[in-house]
Amino acid sequence: MNKKLLYPILFVFMFSCKTHVNSDTVVYNNDFESGNIANIDNAILGQFNGSAVLGQYNSNANAGNFKLTLNSLPKHDLITISFDLYIHDSWDGNKTAPDGPDIWQMLVDGKTYINTTFSNDICAAGNFCSPQSYPLNYPNNYNNPKKGAYKINLPGACSLTGSNTTTQYKITKTFTHTSSTLVLQCLDKLVQSNAPDQKCDESWSVDNINIKATTL
Numbered sequence: 001m002n003k004k005l006l007y008p009i010l011f012v013f014m015f016s017c018k019t020h021v022n023s024d025t026v027v028y029n030n031d032f033e034s035g036n037i038a039n040i041d042n043a044i045l046g047q048f049n050g051s052a053v054l055g056q057y058n059s060n061a062n063a064g065n066f067k068l069t070l071n072s073l074p075k076h077d078l079i080t081i082s083f084d085l086y087i088h089d090s091w092d093g094n095k096t097a098p099d100g101p102d103i104w105q106m107l108v109d110g111k112t113y114i115n116t117t118f119s120n121d122i123c124a125a126g127n128f129c130s131p132q133s134y135p136l137n138y139p140n141n142y143n144n145p146k147k148g149a150y151k152i153n154l155p156g157a158c159s160l161t162g163s164n165t166t167t168q169y170k171i172t173k174t175f176t177h178t179s180s181t182l183v184l185q186c187l188d189k190l191v192q193s194n195a196p197d198q199k200c201d202e203s204w205s206v207d208n209i210n211i212k213a214t215t216l
């Protein structure tokens with residue numbers, strides 16, 4: 001091989017070694033289209049916007065949480081959890097009783113990673129619109145409804161013809177984790193005691209859960 005050809009090849013080889021020091025392994029990936037609910041406690045399979053989802057959940061109606069347990073994880077230093085979170089219909093954010101606060105949490109191995117509220121209120125001119133805590137934690141944080149959303153004004157889950165809409169968030173958390181077992185829990189503490197149909201008033205679902213183990 002002549003030298004002119006060898007040098008670029010060597011360069012590419014060295015560069016690619018440098019970028020592959022860390023190794024990522026996808027240890028869980030589920031878009032729910034096949035109906036796979038293995039390892040999930042309180043699984044509810046539903047449909048939203050043409051896609052199979054885990055939901056809809058409401059702690060005052062059918063169920064307010066699911067728990068995914070992964071065993072026998074490969075050796076790792078970090079875990080990254082990502083998924084789509086759909087906030088359906090008339091969530092009230094930081095409002096107080098009887099409307100809220102509408103709290104949503106994500107726990108890993110029993111430790112709280114997200115403790116927040118969401119609001120789907122409409123901020124029309126002259127209207128008070130209820131703030132939400134997300135992207136920060138509840139309490140003592142006041143953001144506009146739908147702040148940090150990936151998509152807004154998706155159809156409502158309960159009534160496609162009503163004024164209710166769905167807001168989509170992309171949740172991603174990376175954290176130190178070395179145990180061979182991982183337990184992911186998502187749950188709500190929704191409040192709407194005056195609604196005749198709680199799940200129709202406000203609910204949530206999850207799709208495209210991806211969990212990645214990284215070795216440093």
Ligand SMILES: [Ca+2]
Nearest residue numbers: 031051052207
């Ligand atoms: Ca899906």
Ligand SMILES: [Ca+2]
Nearest residue numbers: 092099191192
């Ligand atoms: Ca509420």
